[in-house]
Amino acid sequence: MAAVVICAGLAAAQGTPAPPPPPGPGPAAQTASISFLLESAHRDPPRISLTIDLLGHATYVAEEAPTEAASAGPSAPSASAAPYRVLFDIAPNTRDRIFALAQALDYFSRDFEFRKHRVADTGLRTFRYRDAVRQGTTAFHWSENKLIEELAGIFESIALTQDYARRLTYLRKYDKLGLDANLKRMEELEHAGFLGEIQAIAPTLRQIAADPTVMHVARERAQRFLDRLPPAEALASPAGESSR
Template structure:
C-alpha cells in the first residue's frame, strides 16, 4: 500500500483551514449585516417615553360625596364604548353601621351610553362652571362631572346646577348608582342573610315597574345566582327571574 506523502497531508490541512476561515468570515459578515438591519429598524421606530400614553377613548366621569347618605361616596367612569367602572363606599346592609368599599366593571347599554355623551356635548363638555349662587336649596352632596378626550378636558364641581343637561346627566348617574347598590346589597344578602332577599327584590321590582330604575343588566349576575338557586324560596327566585327577563332597560328620556 502506498502511503500519502507528507506534503499531501499538509495540503489537506491547509485546505481545511482555509475552508473554516472562509466560513468564519461569512458568519461575521452575516452577523454584521443583521445588526445593521436591526439598528436601522430601531432608528425608524423610536421607543415611547415614559410620559407618553396610548390614545385614550373619550370618557365621562361622575363623582358624588354626600356624608351621612348611603352610599356616602360613589364614582363612575364611562368611555365612549360604554365600558364603565363604578366604585362606592356604603353600609354593608341597611341594618348595619359597618361600611365597605365596592367596585364593579360593567357595560352601559348603548342607549344610555349615547344619552350621557349627548348630554355632555349639550353641557359644553363641562367647560363652564355653573353659577348656583342664586339658588339656595338644601345640599344634596358635592358632585363633580368631567369629560376628557384627545382635544378637550373639562370639569365642573357643584351641589346644584341650573343647567338642564347637567341636571339630566346627574340624574342618570344617580339612578344607575341606585341599581348597582341594589346589586351590592343583594350579593351580601344572598351570601349572609337570604331571608332579606325578598324585601330587597320587591323594592327593586317596584322601581323597575315605575320606570325609576334601569341598567338592570349590570347586576344580572347576582340575579341569575338567586334565580338558579333551589335553596332560595320560590317567591324570591320568581322575582329575580322577572327582573332578569326585563334586564337591559336603558335610561328613559327625562
C-alpha cells in the same frame, strides 16, 4: 345608597342634542371618558363614583363611611372597608346619550351651580370629561340646567342599580331572608324610573333566581326582572371582579 335620586330621564327631551358619531380609530375616541362623583354624608354609601368611556365600558366604585374606630384618630386601628369596585358595560343608546349631553354641556367647562337661594343638600356632584385633546370639570349640588340634571339622573340611576346588586350579593351570602324586601324595593324603584341599566346586573339576578336555598317569592321577583329584559341582555355575562 339613599333612594332619593333624580329621575334618570333616559327619554330624549325636545330639542336635545343628537348623539355623537360612533367611536372611531382616532386618539380622542380611544381615550374619551366621563366620570361622575357623588358625595353626601346623608347617603349610604356616602361616596360613589361611576366612570364611563366612549366604548361603553363602566366602572362603579362605592366607598363606605369609616367606623368610629377608623375616625377616632391616627392612633386608632383602621376599620374602613375596602372600596367596592365593579366593571360592566352599558347599552349603546345610553352611552350615546351620555356623550351627547356632555358635548351639549361644553364638556363641563362651565359653572352649573344654582346660587339664587339655598336648596336642600342632596350631595355634591362632580363631572369630569377627558379625552386626548380636552378636559373639563364642574361641580354642583343642584342646577337649573335641565341637561346636566338629566345627565346626573342617568349616572345616579346606573349607580343605584349597581348598589342594589352589591346588596343582593351580600344578602345571598349572609342573609337570604333579606333578599325579598330588597328585590321588592327594586321593583318599586324600577317602576318609578330610578333604576338604570338593569341588564348589567343580570348575572346577579340569575344567581338568585336559580338558587334553591332562596325563598321562592324572592326567586320569582328576580326572575321577573330577567323576564322584562330582552333575551340577549338577560343572558349578559358576569361583570368584572369587585375588590371585595
